[in-house]
Amino acid sequence: MTSAVLYDDVSSAMASTPPRPPKQPLHISISEQLKDHIEAGQYEPGEKLPSEFDLGGAFGVSRTTIRRAIANLMKQGLVTTQQGKGSFVSDRHKISFSMANPLMQFDIALKHQGYVGRIQSLRFQHTHPPIDVMKKLELRDGDPPVYLQEKIIYADESPIAIEVDYFPDAIGERLSEQLASRFTYSTLETQGIKLHAAKVSLESIPASYELSEQLLVPLGMPLLVFNFVAYQEKRIPVVCGKVLSRSDWTCYTSHIEI
C-alpha cells in the first residue's frame, strides 16, 4: 500500500512522462524513467545521481531493484558507477578514424583530434600463427613462424583500443626494435615499406571479461573490431591483424566513389 502510494507520488514528482504499460518489469520502468530524465537534461553529463538508497526510497522499491535499473543504464552506456562515490551520467565524444588508411595512422588521427596517443606493448613473440592468419598472410605449412605483437593504444592516458598484429617472418625481424614503442604504420613507414592495398572488415562484439579489464569497460560493452590484411606492391601481404576499440570512444569513416 504505502509503497504504491509512494511510487505514484514519486513518479509524478520525478517525471511528467506518460504512464508506461504496466506489463513492464519495475526495473525497466525505473531505468526508462531515469533515462528520460537524463536525456531531458535534468541530470547533466558528469552529474551524480542520487544514491541507490535514496532512489530506492524515492521510487518505493528495494535497493536491489534500483541496482538493476542502474545496471540497465550502464548496459546502455548512459551512466557509470564508482565504488564509494556514486553513479554518474556519462559524457564523451567519439574519435574518428579513416578506413582509407588501414593500419592506420592512429597516432596522427589522435593528434589531429587533440589527444596524446601512446602505445604500450603487451607481447612480442615469434610464434606459429592460427590457421586463419596463415591464410591471410598466404603462408604454407613449412614457412617460418610469424611475429605476433599485441599492444594497448592510449588516448590521453585512457586505454581505447587493443591491437593484435601478425607480421611475416622477414618483416617482423626488421621491425622488432621499433614495434615495441611505435605505432604500426609509422614503423612500417620509417622502414620504407609502402602499403598498396588492404582488405578490411568491421564488426562489433561484446567485451569479454579479459578485454573488459584491459580496456576498463563493463563486461559486455560493445567493442568495434577492425580486421585487416595489408599488402605492399605485387600483392604481397605485409601484416594482418585486428584492432579492438572501445565503441564509446571510436568510429570509422570512409568516402566512397562508385
Next chain:
Amino acid sequence: MTSAVLYDDVSSAMASTPPRPPKQPLHISISEQLKDHIEAGQYEPGEKLPSEFDLGGAFGVSRTTIRRAIANLMKQGLVTTQQGKGSFVSDRHKISFSMANPLMQFDIALKHQGYVGRIQSLRFQHTHPPIDVMKKLELRDGDPPVYLQEKIIYADESPIAIEVDYFPDAIGERLSEQLASRFTYSTLETQGIKLHAAKVSLESIPASYELSEQLLVPLGMPLLVFNFVAYQEKRIPVVCGKVLSRSDWTCYTSHIEI
C-alpha cells in the same frame, strides 16, 4: 565452511582450469568457468545448460549468484535464456555486407548468403528533419520537409536490422509507393536513380530498451551503426540515414586501394 568445500569439489569436478585469483567475485569466477567449458566444447552450440537450481547446487552458491553468472555469459553473447525452458549455448555465423555498395543491396547480399530477405515498414512520414539531416542533405530552412522512412530488415524471419532513411522532398514523392515494400537500393534503381558517391561511417552502440525489443536482443547488446549519405551525379544528395544491425548477425567488409 560447507560451501567452501563444495565449491572446491565442484570446481575440480567441473573444470581442470587452474584456480583463479581469489580477488574475483564469485559470479565472475563461475561465469568464466562456464565460459571455459563452453569454449572447450563441453557444451555444444544449442545445447542446454543445467538449470539454475542445479548449477547453484553444483557450485554451492545461491540461485541469485548463478543468475548473475549466466547474465555475464549473456552479456558476452555466449548464451541465451528462454523462460520455462532453460539456458542455451549460442550459435550463429555472420552475414557480411559490402561497404562499397552503400545503401546497399541488402537483399542481394542476403540472397547470396542463403537467406530470404524481407522488410517491414514501420513509418513513412513527410516531416521536418533534425538539423544533422538538414546538413547532410544540404537543405536550407525554407526548403520543404523530407520523407522519413523507418523499416525492419529480416533475414529468414529474424529481425537483423533497422534502417532509417531520409529522402529529399522531390525524391521521396516519387518513391513513396515502392519504399513501403522494397529495399532502398532496389527502389532507387528501378526509378533510374544512380548513386555516384557516398560518405559513410561505422560505429557501435549498446541496444536501448526500445531497440532491444524491436530486434529481439538483450538490453545493451552491441549494435552496428552504418551511417551514410549517398549522392547522385553532381554531388546532389539522394538519401541519408543509418542502418542499426545486430552485431551477432552482421559485419561490413571493404577492399581498399591506396
Next chain:
DNA sequence: TAGTGGTCTAGACCACACG
C-alpha cells in the same frame, strides 16, 4: 502438475572514498 527462468524483497557484509 512439475520444472524452468523472471522479478522482487529484506537484510547482511565487504571495499572504497571522503572528511
Next chain:
DNA sequence: GTGTGGTCTAGACCACTAC
C-alpha cells in the same frame, strides 16, 4: 566514521513450457 557502491544469501511469487 559515515556514506557509497559491490557482492551474496534465502526465500517468495509469477509466467511460461512441457508432459
